Amino acid sequence: MLANLRKEERSLLYYITAFLAVGVLVLYLGQPEFNTVYELALGSGYKLPFWWFVVMLSIGTMAGFWLISAYWRVAGFKCDPYLMPITASLTALGLIFLFRLRPQYAERQFAWLLFGLVALVIITTLLRKMDWLEDYKYIYVAAGVILLVLPIFFGREQYGARSWLDLGLFQLQSSEFVKLLLVMFLASFLAENRRVLSAGSDQLWGISIPGIREYGPLVVMWGISLLILVFQKDLGTALIYFCTFLAMIYAATARMFYVSAGLLLFFLGGTVAYYIFDHVQARVDIWLNPWAYSSGKGYQIVQSLFALGSGGLFGSGLGQGLPGLIPAVHTDFIFSAIVEELGLVGGCAVLVLYMCFIFRGFMIALNARNDFTALLATGFTALMGLQTFIIIAGVIKLLPMTGVTLPFISYGGSSLVANFVLLGMLLNVSHEVNQGNETEY
Amino acid sequence: MKQNIKKLSYFLLSIFVILLFYLTYITFQQGEALATHPQNRRMAAKEAAIIRGTIYDRQGVSLAETKWQGQAGQRVYQTVEHVFPSAHVVGYVSERYGSSGLEAAYSKELLGLTEADAVENLLDKILNRTPRGNDLILTLDASLQSRALALLGNRRGAVVALDPRTGAVLAMVSSPAFNSNTLKDPEVWNQLNKDEANAPLLNRATQGAYPPGSVIKLVTGAGILTNQVDQPEKTIDCPGYVIIDGNKIADNQVHHQVNFSKALAVSCNTYFAQEGVKLGWHNLLNTFEKFGLNQNPHLEIPVRAGTFAAAERRNKSQLAETSFGQGDTLLSPLHMALACAAIANHGTIMKPYLVKEIRKPEGQVVRVTESTPWLTATTPEIAGLITQGMVGAVDWGTGSGASLRGIKVAGKTGTAETKNTQDPTSAPHAWFVGFAPADNPQVVVAVIVEKGGSGSKVAAPIARDVMAAALSGK
Numbered sequence: 001m002l003a004n005l006r007k008e009e010r011s012l013l014y015y016i017t018a019f020l021a022v023g024v025l026v027l028y029l030g031q032p033e034f035n036t037v038y039e040l041a042l043g044s045g046y047k048l049p050f051w052w053f054v055v056m057l058s059i060g061t062m063a064g065f066w067l068i069s070a071y072w073r074v075a076g077f078k079c080d081p082y083l084m085p086i087t088a089s090l091t092a093l094g095l096i097f098l099f100r101l102r103p104q105y106a107e108r109q110f111a112w113l114l115f116g117l118v119a120l121v122i123i124t125t126l127l128r129k130m131d132w133l134e135d136y137k138y139i140y141v142a143a144g145v146i147l148l149v150l151p152i153f154f155g156r157e158q159y160g161a162r163s164w165l166d167l168g169l170f171q172l173q174s175s176e177f178v179k180l181l182l183v184m185f186l187a188s189f190l191a192e193n194r195r196v197l198s199a200g201s202d203q204l205w206g207i208s209i210p211g212i213r214e215y216g217p218l219v220v221m222w223g224i225s226l227l228i229l230v231f232q233k234d235l236g237t238a239l240i241y242f243c244t245f246l247a248m249i250y251a252a253t254a255r256m257f258y259v260s261a262g263l264l265l266f267f268l269g270g271t272v273a274y275y276i277f278d279h280v281q282a283r284v285d286i287w288l289n290p291w292a293y294s295s296g297k298g299y300q301i302v303q304s305l306f307a308l309g310s311g312g313l314f315g316s317g318l319g320q321g322l323p324g325l326i327p328a329v330h331t332d333f334i335f336s337a338i339v340e341e342l343g344l345v346g347g348c349a350v351l352v353l354y355m356c357f358i359f360r361g362f363m364i365a366l367n368a369r370n371d372f373t374a375l376l377a378t379g380f381t382a383l384m385g386l387q388t389f390i391i392i393a394g395v396i397k398l399l400p401m402t403g404v405t406l407p408f409i410s411y412g413g414s415s416l417v418a419n420f421v422l423l424g425m426l427l428n429v430s431h432e433v434n435q436g437n438e439t440e441y
Numbered sequence: 442m443k444q445n446i447k448k449l450s451y452f453l454l455s456i457f458v459i460l461l462f463y464l465t466y467i468t469f470q471q472g473e474a475l476a477t478h479p480q481n482r483r484m485a486a487k488e489a490a491i492i493r494g495t496i497y498d499r500q501g502v503s504l505a506e507t508k509w510q511g512q513a514g515q516r517v518y519q520t521v522e523h524v525f526p527s528a529h530v531v532g533y534v535s536e537r538y539g540s541s542g543l544e545a546a547y548s549k550e551l552l553g554l555t556e557a558d559a560v561e562n563l564l565d566k567i568l569n570r571t572p573r574g575n576d577l578i579l580t581l582d583a584s585l586q587s588r589a590l591a592l593l594g595n596r597r598g599a600v601v602a603l604d605p606r607t608g609a610v611l612a613m614v615s616s617p618a619f620n621s622n623t624l625k626d627p628e629v630w631n632q633l634n635k636d637e638a639n640a641p642l643l644n645r646a647t648q649g650a651y652p653p654g655s656v657i658k659l660v661t662g663a664g665i666l667t668n669q670v671d672q673p674e675k676t677i678d679c680p681g682y683v684i685i686d687g688n689k690i691a692d693n694q695v696h697h698q699v700n701f702s703k704a705l706a707v708s709c710n711t712y713f714a715q716e717g718v719k720l721g722w723h724n725l726l727n728t729f730e731k732f733g734l735n736q737n738p739h740l741e742i743p744v745r746a747g748t749f750a751a752a753e754r755r756n757k758s759q760l761a762e763t764s765f766g767q768g769d770t771l772l773s774p775l776h777m778a779l780a781c782a783a784i785a786n787h788g789t790i791m792k793p794y795l796v797k798e799i800r801k802p803e804g805q806v807v808r809v810t811e812s813t814p815w816l817t818a819t820t821p822e823i824a825g826l827i828t829q830g831m832v833g834a835v836d837w838g839t840g841s842g843a844s845l846r847g848i849k850v851a852g853k854t855g856t857a858e859t860k861n862t863q864d865p866t867s868a869p870h871a872w873f874v875g876f877a878p879a880d881n882p883q884v885v886v887a888v889i890v891e892k893g894g895s896g897s898k899v900a901a902p903i904a905r906d907v908m909a910a911a912l913s914g915k
Contacts, residue, residue, distance in 0.1 A: 194442070247449055254445040294480060302480070308467050309475020310483050320566075322483050344468040348461055355457050362450035366443055378446050385453040389460065398463050 005081040005434075006073040012085035013069060016092055017062045023096035023318060024058055030319030038103065054099050057110045061095060062088075064117045077124055078434040079427035080364060086357045087408055087423055093350065094409035097337055100319055102330045105411045112413035116420035123424030130428055134372045137188040144181040147174040148224075152231045173414040175228065175237045180421055182241060183248070183379035190252035191372040198253040221245045222265045226273075233279055236394075236402030240387050242266060247382035252375055287400035300327050304395050307333075307340040308347075315343030330411045332403050336395050350409070351392070358385045364430040377429045380422045485536060489513060494551040494574035496531055496543065498583040499611075499797060504531050505544070505621075509571070518621040519583065525621045526586040529644035530579075530613050530742060530795060533621040538630060542644075543577065543795060546741040550575050550799050550807075557807065575807055578798040580609035588910045590614045592903045597891040598871075599645035599774045600903065602911055605782040605876060605885045607812035608791030610740075611911055613775075615645040647744040650771035651889055654857030654896065655708045655839075656872045657766035660780050661717055662705060662827050663819045664728030670719045673701035673826055679711040685761040690714060693856075705830025706838030708854060710765045717764020722755050725764065732780040732818045734772055738793050747772040767858060778887035781874040783818035784827050785851070785882035790816045832879050840875065842901030845909055849879040852904065854896030868892040873900035877908045884911040 028051055038050040048056075065088045072079065091113065098106035127133070151174055190197070225242040228234055246262045249255075273280045282297055290298035290305070303326040310316065323329050323337030339347035361381025368374035387404055394401035405415040467475075477484060492514055495506040504527050507514035516534055518525045525531070532542015540548060549555050553562065553574035565572040589600040593616035602612035619641045623629045633641050643649070666673060681695035692710045696703070704712035717725060726749060729735060734747040750759050750769035762768035775793070783790045792815035799807040831851035834840040840852035852875025859867040871893035876882040886904045893899040 247453075251442065251445045251449050254442075305467070305471075306475055306478060306481040306483065308464070309472045309478075310481065312468065312472060312476070322486055325482060339464070339468075344465060347464050351457055351461055351464070355454055358450065358453055358457070362446060362453075365446050365450075371442065374442060374446065378449065382449065382453060385457070389453075389456050392460055393463075396460070396464055396467060398460065 005078060006069055009069050009072075009081040009085060010066065012082070013062065013066055013088060016065075016085060016089045019089065020058050020062060020092040020096065023092070024054055024099070026318045027054070027096065027100055030317070040107065050103070053103070053107075057095065057099075057106060058092075060110065061092065061113060064114065065091075068117060068121060071121065072124065075125065077128070077427075078431050079124070080360055080430040080434075083357065083360050083423060083427060083430075086353055086360070087420075090350075090353060090408035093338070094334065094406075094411075096318070097334055097409070098330060098411055100341075101324065101334075101337060102411070105330050108413065109411050109416065112416045115413075116417045119417055120420045120424045123421060124427055124431070127425070127428050128431055130373055130376070130425075130432065131370070133184065133376075134188040134191060137185050140181040140185040140188075144178045144185065147178050147181070148228065148232075150174060171413075173412070175232065175234060176412075176414040176418040177421075179237075179240065179244070179383055180380075180418060180425070183244065183376065183383055186245060186248045187372055187375035187379050190248060190375055191370070194252040194371065197249070198255055219265075222262070222269065226269050230277075233277075234403070235280060235283060235400075236390060236404035239390055239402055240383065240404065243386045243390075244379060244383045247386065248375060248379045251378045251382075252371075283400045283402065287397065290397065300333070301395075301397055301401055303327070304333050304336040305397060307336040308396060311340040311343045311347075313344050315339070315341045315346055317341060331405055332391060332401075332410065333395050334410050335392050335406055338409075354385070354388045354407075357381075361385075361426055364426060364433060367433045368429055369432055369436055373429045373432060377426055380426050384419070384422060488548075488552055489536070490571070491552045491554075492571055492573040493534070494553070494576040494802070496551075496577045496579060498527075498579050498581050498586075499609075500582060500584075501578075502583040504579070504581075504583060516621075520620055520622065521587040521590070523620055524590070524618040526590040526614055526618055527579075527581055527583070528618045528621050529615045529642075529646065530581065531621070532742070533624050535624055537627075538624065541642075542742050543579075547577055547796065547799075551577065561801075573802045576800045576802060577796050578800060579795055580604075580611060580797045581613065581795065582611050582911070582914055585612040585907070585910055585914060586614055589903075589907050590616060590618055592906055593890065596893055597639060597645070598889050598893065599649055599887075600907055601646050601774045601778040601887045602907055603778055603782060603793060603885050605785035605791065605882050608782075608793045608815065609797065609812065610793055610795050611884060612907065613644075613646045613795075615643065615649075617641045644742065645774065645889070645891075647740065647742060647773055647775045649773050649889065650745055650748070651773070651870055651872075651891075652768075652770055652857040652859070653766040653772045653777060654855030654870065654872050655710070655766050656777055656781075656853050656855035656874045656887075656896075657764075657770065657772075658705060658708065658713050659784055659827055659831070659853055659874070660728055660732045660734065661713050661720070661725065661764045662701065662830065663732070663784075663823050664720050664725055665713075665716045666701070666823045666826060667728065667819060668720055668724045670716050671701075676700045677712055677715060679709050681711075683711040683714045683761070685714060685718060686757040688758045690758075690761060701826065702830040702833055705827065705853065706833030706836075706840075708834070708839045713765040714761035718757060718761050720764070722760055725760065731816065732783055733790055733816045734776050734780060736816075738775070738779060738815060740775070740793055740795060742795070744775060745773050747776050766855060774887045774889050777872070777874050777889075778885055779815075780818070781853075781876060781887060782885045783816070784824045784831070785876040785885050786824075787821040788817060788819040788824045789814050790818055828879060831875065835875065839897045840873065840901050842897050843873060843875055843905040843908070845877060845905060848877050848908075848912065850877040850905070850908065851875055851879040851882075852901065854901055856894075856896045859892060868894055871899035872896045873904040875904055875908070877912060884908055886911075 036050050037047050038053040040046045225238040228238040249258045286298045290301045294302040307323050318341050321340040323340050326333045329337050365374050365377035391404045391406050393399040405412040407419045492509050493507040496504045504519045507516050532544040534540040534544040551574045589612050599615045603610045617639050676698045679696035679699050682689050682691050696707050696709045699709045699712050737744050737746045748771050759768050779790050792813050794810050798809050828851050831853050835844050835850045835852045839854045843852045855872030857870040871890040873896050874887045876885040886907050888900040888904045890899050
């Protein structure tokens with residue numbers, strides 16, 4: 001069975017290659033007159049026909065995934081065979097839509113994708129044995145805090161959030177990487193302390209009352225989330241940090257106390273933030289009634305709803321809709337573009353792909369060999385799932401809109417690289433599982 | 442801990458199921474409203490990429506066509522002396538101000554977006570052709586339109602001409618008209634909207650609300666004969682006034698002995714007031730309804746259905762006034778033309794229509810409007826008796842201004858008082874309805890000149906020229 005893992009993976013990659021090819025072909029047929037010369041932004045102005053550019057990037061993407069699979073086979077890496085194809089299909093879909101919406105961003109995204117794939121190779125090579133990672137939890141905290149604090153002093157404000165680090169050649173959104181450090185820290189912290197945390201130390205009238213040791217982490221985490229909210233004005237990231245924390249502490253301790261107290265604190269913080277910060281208040285007001293602000297601050301969400309509603313069951317067809325009417329459609333609102341052009345069917349397919357990712361992620365967590373790796377896999381999967389849920393719920397107006405990227409699909413370099421690191425870590429856990437249990441899968 | 446992870450995974454997967462359901466809800470429950478929301482620019486963009494069909498008159502004269510310039514089209518409307526005589530019927534289409542008239546009513550056909558066009562549109566998409574909508578061929582006659590508008594001149598008013606045998610509307614003008622080509626200029630648009638005195642955007646022919654004056658006597662007359670209030674031969678004496686409920690209502694002159702036919706020809710208010718009171722509210726309103734006065738004929742452009750005195754105001758003197766076209770009655774010229782068409786067409790009103798045919802750009806006919814009866818207003822016998830009175834009116838009565846050489850014309854004038862306490866010197870509305878030839882009616886005309894003076898002097902000559910033009914044009 002195990003020998004077939006990579007074969008299965010590669011055959012799935014062929015389907016995805018076909019999918020990407022069909023997408024590019026449809027785009028080409030949709031506008032054959034669009035044969036402008038494309039000038040590479042990153043290649044010092046090198047010019048080539050637009051469709052050559054598209055085909056080259058597509059081939060480059062699929063070749064990248066295929067080579068990694070081939071490398072894993074040679075290197076004897078026994079990870080889950082479905083996660084990478086799921087990721088590849090999401091990436092391919094993202095590329096198709098970036099070609100269609102903003103070709104310059106497709107080029108940048110491709111460059112970031114190469115970084116991401118390299119990161120994936122490095123992580124699946126160097127970090128295969130994961131146990132030692134448990135010992136460096138305070139280094140994660142230190143690194144995380146530094147990464148979080150840097151943009152406050154040296155950062156640039158973009159899209160209303162101050163979380164970008166300007167590194168000259170490119171910009172880095174450090175909070176994307178802090179997410180990973182957060183999960184690693186929590187996994188090691190909880191693996192060590194989960195028994196203490198689940199028991200409860202004092203009792204008062206028969207009810208276990210948590211001591212400082214128990215609600216300490218909760219309050220600290222809540223504080224960190226609030227700080228992000230205050231200093232970086234990044235509502236989405238704060239929400240993801242806090243929810244991931246709650247998910248992991250629940251998985252580790254099974255105590256609803258943490259979840260309910262956490263939610264209580266969250267609503268407390270949210271209510272206070274609503275009254276103190278204009279941008280939080282604006283987000284909530286827009287969510288409650290975007291139509292009242294349809295030409296002002298609610299414009300984006302209203303345009304997103306128009307795109308969703310115009311798609312119908314099968315969509316307008318790739319390249320045939322007008323998703324360009326939505327501001328920032330290539331990042332936060334790319335899901336609306338997908339639904340407009342591929343319809344409800346396409347939107348549901350994307351959701352199901354993410355559900356498959358989450359399912360595989362939790363399967364890995366359930367089979368993990370020790371608490372640390374189980375929590376690590378749980379945390380990464382929950383992080384991925386929550387982020388996806390929060391952004392999609394935002395663009396379809398189920399929840400207030402918070403600016404985060406749609407993993408693997410949205411344009412966003414830091415997010416893409418961070419998500420490949422996350423994928424690499426998950427795959428490392430699954431490699432460990434499969435190595436120890438040859439009959440599994 | 443495995444249990445917890447399992448529960449967490451169920452939770453996460455179930456919130457994704459919520460997303461699936463909510464997305465489905467948006468698509469199916471709100472999709473239509475969102476897709477067609479006025480602020481959603483997708484519809485406009487889609488329409489802008491289609492060559493809108495041409496609107497032709499019955500002779501093939503282009504009234505509105507789209508000149509395609511590469512990526513976008515410009516809608517060009519016919520102009521005669523700087524105005525578009527059919528502006529109110531054809532309407533306009535503007536990105537900024539929406540659309541009106543037939544441009545609005547037949548938007549789907551003109552854009553080729555009906556279900557019948559689905560295959561064609563798919564082919565256009567595949568072959569990457571610029572889609573072109575269907576053409577409309579109207580029943581209107583462009584030369585008759587400009588003639589009618591010229592006859593109204595700079596006076597406010599309306600002319601409706603239709604073929605009583607089919608219901609085809611041959612002419613429908615409202616004065617003042619406007620130039621649909623200049624609407625895109627916001628200044629012109631604002632000016633047209635602000636001009637409340639002239640209300641140039643109002644289609645007076647279908648949405649005007651005028652007291653009908655004596656032209657209503659055709660309908661009242663039909664009610665009198667149908668309900669056999671009196672025999673048509675019976676004469677009454679007209680002393681030049683009539684006293685109803687203690688109110689003295691002055692007639693236009695002393696008519697002496699009048700029977701039904703003479704009363705129509707000389708437009709005797711005394712006769713109709715007395716007979717109308719005998720007829721009673723119930724029968725009178727019933728007759729009005731049979732003639733479709735308070736109904737919407739669904740002409741596909743906005744029509745104001747006529748209104749009569751409210752129930753609490755229906756006393757005897759109101760009844761007498763309503764019988765000869767004053768009181769609270771307010772009607773549109775279209776409704777009067779249709780009532781007259783009932784007399785011309787042996788008691789049956791054909792459903793009026795403006796669009797004769799819808800054709801594909803290659804000339805293939807998509808739909809032909811078939812004429813259908815709309816209402817049965819009265820019997821052929823009664824229609825014949827009323828025609829006699831109307832012929833008398835034109836031959837030797839009030840409507841002599843409408844007589845044509847060699848053609849027998851039937852007509853009825855109306856001079857509707859508009860005096861009120863605010864404006865005690867206001868000139869009356871001049872009305873004329875009629876048809877020709879009287880023994881083989883081919884055209885029905887209704888003319889109103891707002892505050893133009895007497896129906897005989899002002900409206901009848903306009904009707905004569907419109908009838909002459911309509912008959913010679915065939």
